[in-house]
Amino acid sequence: MWPRIALLLIPLTVLGCLGHLDGARQALTSAELLQAQAVQVIKDSDGPAQQAIIEHAKETGDVAQARKDLQAYRNRRQDVLSAVLEASGVASMLAVLIPLVDAGAKKQPDIDSLLARLLTFTQRISETLSVYVENLPK
Amino acid sequence: MSTAVIAALLSLAAGIVSLLLKTLAARTDAHAQTLAEGKAALEKVNTALAELTPILVKNDADTDAALDALEKGQK
Numbered sequence: 001m002w003p004r005i006a007l008l009l010i011p012l013t014v015l016g017c018l019g020h021l022d023g024a025r026q027a028l029t030s031a032e033l034l035q036a037q038a039v040q041v042i043k044d045s046d047g048p049a050q051q052a053i054i055e056h057a058k059e060t061g062d063v064a065q066a067r068k069d070l071q072a073y074r075n076r077r078q079d080v081l082s083a084v085l086e087a088s089g090v091a092s093m094l095a096v097l098i099p100l101v102d103a104g105a106k107k108q109p110d111i112d113s114l115l116a117r118l119l120t121f122t123q124r125i126s127e128t129l130s131v132y133v134e135n136l137p138k
Numbered sequence: 139m140s141t142a143v144i145a146a147l148l149s150l151a152a153g154i155v156s157l158l159l160k161t162l163a164a165r166t167d168a169h170a171q172t173l174a175e176g177k178a179a180l181e182k183v184n185t186a187l188a189e190l191t192p193i194l195v196k197n198d199a200d201t202d203a204a205l206d207a208l209e210k211g212q213k
Contacts (some may be wrong), residue, residue, distance in 0.1 A: 036183050039183065057208055084187065
């Protein structure tokens with residue numbers, strides 16, 4: 001009887017493992033959506049933001065202050081892009097690793113540590129993007 | 139345990155395993171599709187980043203030139 005029970009348990013265990021991978025896939029998709037959103041926000045806002053700094057400098061005549069504002073703006077922009085790049089690197093590794101775990105060539109803990117890193121970078125994208133949007137020159 | 143009971147149990151086990159394998163195959167197909175979508179999304183992000191870089195470089199250069207011109211005009 002026991003071999004038969006074992007025969008039934010093996011597929012059930014495999015299904016259970018696949019359930020864990022679903023979480024990894026969802027995290028990966030969410031991170032990719034956030035990255036795409038961050039890139040689009042910067043693409044749409046960069047020109048108008050820098051133009052706003054120029055217009056303000058024309059009004060006040062304070063070019064030195066405009067250069068400082070510009071540098072601060074570009075630093076905030078770079079913070080977002082750095083977070084996107086870091087997340088993209090981890091996401092690429094996860095995209096490669098998930099099929100390997102599926103095939104049994106790698107173990108779930110390998111994915112879990114990458115997921116933790118992806119979560120960190122995803123949070124960083126959210127934080128830096130919020131700071132970027134809130135401080136856009138107008 | 140009679141032969142009929144063993145046969146019934148074996149048949150039941152075979153049915154369950156067959157059902158599980160079908161479910162597994164369906165899930166594998168779904169996972170392959172999800173991975174393909176994930177890969178496409180990743181490539182989309184990388185493409186978007188590659189397209190963004192020249193735009194930012196041009197915006198930066200235009201703004202720097204405008205501020206330089208403004209500064210020269212003041213002197």
